Amino acid sequence: MTRARAVALCLASLLGCAPQQQLAAPTPPECDAACQAQAKPAECVSTQDYFDDLAWPVLEGCASCHVSGGQSAGTRLVFKPSVIPDYLRQNYVIFAEASALREGGASLLLLKATGSVPHGGGAQLEAGSRDYAVLLSMIEQLAAPIECPAIDSDGDGIPDAEEPQPGDVPAPLPVSTGLVLGDNYAVLRKATIALGGRLPTGAEMAAVEGQPFTALTPILDALMTERAFYERVREIMNDVLLTDRSREETGYLSIMSELSGSSYGGAFPGAAEFLTADNTGNTNARLVKTADAFAREPLEFFVYAAKNDLPLSAVLTSQFRLVNAYTAKALNVPWGAVMPAEISDVEATDYDDFRPTALPGINEAQSGATFSEYAGLLTTNSYIRRYPNTCTNHNRKLARYTYRFFLDFDIMKNAPRLDLSTVDVSAHPSRNNPQCTGCHAQIDPVAGAFMNWTRCFSSPPRHYTLDDKGGSCGAAGWYPDAEMFPPGVGAGAANQLSPGDKPKALERLAAHIVTQPGFDRAMVRHFFVGLTGRPMLEAPQDVSTPGYANLDAAFEAQQDSFDALVADFVAGGRRLKPLIKAIVATPYFRAVNAEASDRVELKGMGGGVWLPPEVLHRKLTAVLGAPWIEIFQNSPVYRARADGLLLQRYRMRLFWGGIDSDAVLTRQQLPGGLSAAGSERMALEMACEHTARDFARAPSDRRLFRYTEVAQVPSGDRADPSQAGIVQTLQHLHERVLGERLGANDPELIASYELLSSVRAAGAAAVGAGQVPATLDKLCGGHIDLYTGAGAATAAPNDAAFVLRAWQAVLSYMLMDYRFLFD
């Protein structure tokens, strides 16, 4: 069957490859001798040629859906379209990988193709047909591929199969060609900012200078023990799980009111008192911090695994909850070995110190039974609240996201188009209609695995036994099998949970998930995306897209790198820190440039990502010694929660492209007009607040203007010996702010010097002419406490020579630069 015919059949009624529309060509029901002869040629045919000439014509029908951008692009079988120059070779590899998938010992491909297991496209082949025999033979050959002697008909030394053909499209260059990787300093700086929220130390820089790349390893190891690293882990995983929604301005009230109210049958009698009584006189700050800790618990499982060098499987399989002193006190449970009554002053504890605990009031049965259920973050309130059950979704939302987060499988990319004319809405179509069961056979069992955490109507997350439910989910505690695929850890009878397993269904699910290859891929994906700052590339979906072949090459290269990372992750015990080091070592993190432009196949390499507000917040602190704050806001809540404009939802965070985990779920990787204006304001304001402040320190204590003094006036002649300290300071600023190590005659250094001297000269003239004041603006004087306003009565420094403001201008210029604002 031709591809065109398959496509025509598929699209004829806009229904896609619905099961009623058999795509298979008319074939005999049984493969007789003649048919077998076609499937198995007598002469030598290499397996690749067999694929090209016999198997691919059969598979073309599959490829009308199983192709990048096709209806089945989210499955494990995604072919390349013929627009790719070597699509047959690539599809051979793709088929070979997919043919290794088995179910019950049989080829999953053939089971799907014959409709023997749920298949979104229904049955496409008849067992015993010629096409079936071809695919079966193909799969058998892959175990020991056949090679035939090369034929060179024209004797030119090039085998016929490799002769250039008219219309051949030059393949994109390999991605490693012409790619410029950053030197050790560049990678070190990027890593310390991204992972540690700080600049590299002098010792660290010295340790990697001129050394092999592996010299970074011990530095990265140390970096990944710092507090900021764990905060970055939380941020990266919240971008995935979005459980911080409960922390946002109003969400924390509801999560806490559940605890302190009657939702848990009064299981936490001390919660209300703890949350309202505060010996600092500030009840709101304690409430906020407790709610934050409760909401962040799913993320803390990743931190806990990292801190203790555990396999990341622990985030699902840990048999405990995680609490810090605040939540331990509110929930009245031990904080590690410390009993709640012994926690006298939560403010004195380390807020980030989360410890394992049992949480009987939530994870253990309320009705006197002995059941309990602990499955890492799956059995936390925050996770279950984020993807809530409703009367009709029957936990499917939780199941869908559990697949996506932990099995690297987005079931919605696998959903076939629906043909309404065949749907009997009265016959539980999700259980019975083949259009629906392809997905629901997978999603519903996992939804059922969350059965103990719902009463099938609005109810707070906790473990409910059958008695607790009181029949609200049906007599058996879950929906009848006739209406919904029964609870399990995946599709199929083999994955179904036994009655004895159901009280610990999520524990069984977690144990199953972490054995699946999808789990490893999911973990690697989350941190790859987090560290590179952008989603992984997807295969281009439309062959008419300009540069399709190059985009596909970029996708394939990234997939290769990703596969290697997954293999290393598994080999390294599934631990986070080795994974992060491996990601840092890839060109996706290290690349800084290309030798030529227009290399579309290098997409995804290197930077070009607008820094997330959280990372920029820390970077500012690292470079200038202080974050960008809303001045003169001295309240404890402000300090406790969001000590910076970039972190506040309704100040700069959303303008800057950040998320709120609620309505805004994806980060912007590019600046718009508002974020560009915001970055200019940040640069001007921060330079104002920190130029004179830095100059006021002893030179050895300065972060910025270390090698010059206010009395040193930029003359305009940078070669003059009197300007040496100024030039050296500019070099220092370029390195500190922008990561650029410049020689004294570098054009960029010259440009900065010229800006400095020209602004100074013009400014001094303006002062002399009375057009601008001789003193600094008061806010820029560097003597006012920016939180309290203390010192405001003191006059601002004199700057009649305009040197301070000229340096302020240079610092502004650097803080608004691409290299400061982008990764």
Place this chain on the structure above:
Amino acid sequence: MAQAASDPGVMWVQVLADGGLDQLFACDPHLGLRSGLNSAGQIAGGGEDARHEVIRYCTLDPQVATFFSANAPRMLVFNGIDTGTNNHEVGVRYSMSGSSNTGYPIFAAQVAAAFAEGRPMPLIDVSGYDETGGLLAPTRIGWQNLAALASLKQPNRYDYHYVASQNIGPGEFLPAQALASVRAAHAARLGRLAQALRLPDAAHGLAQLRAARGSTAALAELEDASGSGDADVIELGLRAFKRGLAVSLNCSMGGFDTHDGLGGDAAQRQRIVALVERVQLILDRATANAVPVVCVVCTDFGRSPNYDGGDGTDHWPNASMWVVKNALVTEQQLPLPMNRTIGLSSAGAIATALQPQPINPVSFAPDPSGVRLTPGHIYRALRRAARIDTAAVLSRFPLSISGPDLPF
């Protein structure tokens, strides 16, 4: 007069009824499928035989009836749109972009990208799904942070503070002359970097920064705003369009996913009333601001013919969409047929109702051998109407359809 290439002519507003609008209570009423919708008198605009031509609407709620009757002359309704999915995520993506492919920009972003040059906030995003496909950054504004915009209009100025018994400010961080030098040096620096950075993502990021920086001076034109609801952001967006700062606006309204237990028909009808009131507000405020505006109202998918319990309804891949303009939009600015419905869904009992029906692509009459409308058909037509169908920025985002295009 032909519009200049850089002038969108009209402001496009994309409104998402998030969750799945029940077409029966709006522009595709059928009798017998909803309790309360059983009388012919509860449908206005035309008889059953004309349902593929005229705008027919449900009159159960007077606000809805008033909206359709008042706006019909400036309105085009699409019914019987085959979304092919019951999934919210796919449905929203498809019905807002015209493609079910991931990463495709919503229509408001497509228009904004085509006319973005020199505008600091080409796509104002009040709320909801705002995929831009990397074409541009959406300007996300909630009413809660309207006040914070003031600090961005004039980045060099800070406000008055009274702190520690002292007056500080208002003031400027840098004297204007020095600021001008910084900006000029910065622009030159970005130009040099553009020559040096050759990785595609870095080059694209830098180009976006340069474009964004080049547009920020226009923000000074933005009027001060404060807010108590999305209407205030819409007002700001309309004024921003009038001053050449914005091209399009995107907003969504949730609460349409009215299953059993989530409010059912009563909640659905309330949300439809709120939706038409929101669209009317946009039209009215645009008129008051002398802004020609076109609203594109879309939804994930429709709702099932049957109840899924109580009076709640399930997802159903048969949707409706409205294009409605205010009176300031001329025929030349929006070359679309008005005061009519294109496309239809099947009538009848639950087992057969609400299925997208094929139509003749020229006459729009029911035609078994015709085409079924998809979001792709509609957005291809809207691209032509917005004069962005040949825009170079959209070359990466072709919209594929089966069968012929709509003839406008």
